[in-house]
Amino acid sequence: MLGLLSARQGGFNEPLTLRRAESTRRVLNLELNKDRDVQRIHGSGVNTIDIDPIEGKYMLSGGSDGVIVIYDLENISRKPQYTCKAICTVGRSHQHSHKFSVETVQWYPCDTGMFTSSSFDKTLKIWDTNSLLPAEVFTFEGTVYCHHMSPIATKHCLIAVGTKNPKVQLCDLKSGSFTHILQGHKGEVLSVKWSPRHEHILVTASADSKVRFWDVRQAAGSVIVLDQHNGETAKSSSEAGNTAHYGRVNGLCFTSDGLHLLTIGTDDRMRLWNSSTGVNTLVNYGKVGNESRKSLQFTVSSGCSPDFAFVPVGSCISVYDIYSGQLLTELRGHYNSVNCCIFQSDFQELYSGGSDVNILSWVPDLGRIVVEEEEPVGGLQANLNRLAQCAN
Structure with missing residues (x-):
């Protein structure tokens, strides 16, 4: 230094x-912080967490008990030992709470006045943070596994939603209606992500082993279907035969610059792709254990050289060098499987949620x-x- x-x-x-x-x-x-606790509110496993991108101060969490909690991460006391308090909760007794497990929560990218949540109760809810009341509710035919809003969009207000139905649906916040249906997958859609580089590019992952890139401005089908073999096998077959993994693909994450995409599948593999060309970079991460039947929320660092990927594997979080594939360390602290993690780029901190009902904070030692x-x-x-x- x-x-x-x-x-x-x-x-x-x-x-x-x-x-x-x-x-x-x-x-x-990074090490488990023994001086900082996150108040325990959830009665069962924590499935998803998100930190607001504006202030980096407020954290959302959603649990398999249908409860949504908002935490204040700021240490107002300035003492080494403190607890991140829950400042509001959408509990089971709340009139508009989700009936079943909450699978995804996300802050509105522009401010903390709104957030979204989706659940196994087949709904996507748009919440007013101040009143803790839903401003809009979208209802689907099948179980909702995931949703995502673009972090950079200025020309649209679309939320991509992945459900048990193979069709990806786009919800428009401006009109409060469904605007697009993206057809191409043959299995349930387990993960969706908007590009942080191009606001009209959407990536979807499915149980059919495929990862598709879509340009939502085009009426045609997907613009790219990722091929783990880079076209070297089955050259005579059509694009329909391309697969990103040998198992279900249940995790997507762009690098902070949007130039690369990480995918995770139940074949215990993680792959790095060039997001412009769709080429598999063939980085070898070794075995990345993944037994989840649902969407797996993993994250990447921002502003580092090189960048790192934080991947829940069993009861620990594996930290990889994204571009070399080297396993650098494993963060251990949960007593049961880790379901989600999120990186706080302002202070280089990590938060993780697990089936042990805990949300843990990892800070630099x-x-x-x-x-x-x-x-x-x-x-x-x-x-x-x-x-x-x-x-x-």
Whole structure:
């Protein structure tokens, strides 16, 4: 760190270099925080969590008991030991609560005045945060597994919804109606994600082993169907034979820059794809255990070099170097399977929810050093010598 600070002070490194190096150091030192608790509200497993992208202060959680909770993550007391309190709850006794398990929650990308939730009760609800009342309710024919709003959209207000029905449905917040139906999958849709780079590009993953890219401006079908073999096998077959995994595909996550896409399947494999061309980069992550029959919420870091993927595997969270495939560490603290995790990029912290009813916080332990930092080109002493010459 001292070497990087000296190099920055001397003008040998750009500000972004120091920021990325410190962010990376913090992520590599993540440990379970024994001083910070998250108030336990859920009566059964935590399925999904989300942190608001505006302030990074409020966290949503949804559980298999149908309960939705909003937490304040800020430490107002300034004491080392504190508890993240629940500031409001949509409990079982709430008139408009979900009847069954909540599978996905998401903050409105522009402010904290609204959030969304979807459930096994076949509904997607749009909530007013201040009144804790649903402003709109969309009802579907089949079980709802997932939904997602674009984090960057300015020309549409569409929510993509994946259900037991193979058809992906798009709900328009402006009109309060269904606007599009995307047909192509042959099995239940387990995960949907909008591109953080192109607001009209949507990716969907299904139990039919396929991952499809859609441009919602086009009336035609999917623009890309990912092929794990990059077209090297079954060349005579049509696009219909392309599969991303050998099992169900139940997890999707874009890298922070949107240039790559990570997918996870029940074949115990994670794959990295070029999101522009749909090419499998063939990064080998080894066996990534995945026995989930539902959508698996994993996450990636932001602002690090390299970036990292945090993947729930059993009762631990595996941390991978995205571009080399190396397993760097495993975060252990849950007593049962981990269902979801979310990265807080402002402070390089991680939050995870599991079937043990707990939400755990993982923060950098800066008292230990995992890796030696590389000195700037020429070494610290050489840079100091240059500074001395400039002073003379």
